[in-house]
Amino acid sequence: MSTIIIDGKDVSQRIREGLKAEVAELTAAGRTPGLAVVLVGEDPASQVYVGSKVRACEELGIYSQKWALPAETTQEELVELIHKLNADDRIHGILVQSPPPPHIDEEAVILNIDPRKDVDGFHPVNVAKLVLEEEDGFVPCTPLGCMELLKAYNIPTAGKHAVVIGRSMIVGKPMANLLVSKKANATVTIAHSRTADLPALCRTADIIVAAVGRPEMVKADFVKPGAVVLDVGINRIDDASRPRGYRIVGDVDYADVCDKCSAITPVPGGVGPMTIAMLMANTVKACRQLTC
Numbered sequence: 130m131s132t133i134i135i136d137g138k139d140v141s142q143r144i145r146e147g148l149k150a151e152v153a154e155l156t157a158a159g160r161t162p163g164l165a166v167v168l169v170g171e172d173p174a175s176q177v178y179v180g181s182k183v184r185a186c187e188e189l190g191i192y193s194q195k196w197a198l199p200a201e202t203t204q205e206e207l208v209e210l211i212h213k214l215n216a217d218d219r220i221h222g223i224l225v226q227s228p229p230p231p232h233i234d235e236e237a238v239i240l241n242i243d244p245r246k247d248v249d250g251f252h253p254v255n256v257a258k259l260v261l262e263e264e265d266g267f268v269p270c271t272p273l274g275c276m277e278l279l280k281a282y283n284i285p286t287a288g289k290h291a292v293v294i295g296r297s298m299i300v301g302k303p304m305a306n307l308l309v310s311k312k313a314n315a316t317v318t319i320a321h322s323r324t325a326d327l328p329a330l331c332r333t334a335d336i337i338v339a340a341v342g343r344p345e346m347v348k349a350d351f352v353k354p355g356a357v358v359l360d361v362g363i364n365r366i367d368d369a370s371r372p373r374g375y376r377i378v379g380d381v382d383y384a385d386v387c388d389k390c391s392a393i394t395p396v397p398g399g400v401g402p403m404t405i406a407m408l409m410a411n412t413v414k415a416c417r418q419l420t421c
């Protein structure tokens with residue numbers, strides 16, 4: 130049995146093309162979607178992500194603002210900016226890149242984002258809407274992207290056992306909620322650092338979602354033959370043979386696992402490109418809901 134390599138670049142490209150047409154229509158009606166991306170500090174990975182988000186906006190015709198604030202920015206200054214963006218009619222989505230510097234209380238900052246502009250889906254109002262399965266809320270972009278990949282490849286979820294490794298508010302918990310929802314109807318187990326015998330648990334899974342941030346942790350002995358493996362990890366590991374001195378690997382040991390599963394997302398080129406496509410989709414959705 131040959132393994133399907135899930136092509137997130139291709140799926141995200143098609144989604145972006147659809148969004149571009151939607152943005153053109155909205156713009157013609159005087160409703161150009163707008164996204165504000167806020168970065169505090171100089172974390173190199175965050176700088177790359179924020180750059181990609183702004184570039185994606187430009188490609189789609191979405192108005193964007195990039196706020197690169199110094200690492201010393203206070204909580205009060207950040208909250209003041211968010212209030213300004215909440216009141217700005219050109220802006221329909223507000224995103225504060227995570228993680229912020231340690232002196233910033235991220236949860237408190239998120240509470241200040243107007244939930245109608247919370248395109249990351251991190252505000253408690255949107256967390257509640259996901260749990261309640263209310264359609265007008267915002268779902269975090271990475272798990273939303275994973276669901277789109279399953280849909281694009283006609284991978285069934287109903288009645289399947291999904292094991293989500295990781296319990297973060299950005300990926301693990303929303304992913305579990307999406308899979309268990311009445312739309313997807315999977316049976317879901319959330320595993321984490323204290324789970325007993327993780328390989329044995331994972332071997333009972335039809336779908337594994339790896340979102341722990343530990344390079345190549347998921348090995349072949351975690352995988353039931355024919356399982357679907359979605360790798361959310363983006364880890365930099367030292368590699369002197371590369372021009373940048375590092376390479377990117379996922380949370381799954383791709384070479385070890387690949388032949389055993391029926392479908393797998395590579396890193397890079399799997400889940401990663403979907404995250405930005407879903408951010409664009411959420412921004413267009415926010416614009417529609419705020420300007421209708």
Ligand code: GUN
Nearest residue numbers: 224225226227228249270
């Ligand atoms: N850092 C890593 N992923 C994300 C994301 O989806 N949104 C934000 N704001 N920060 C992140």
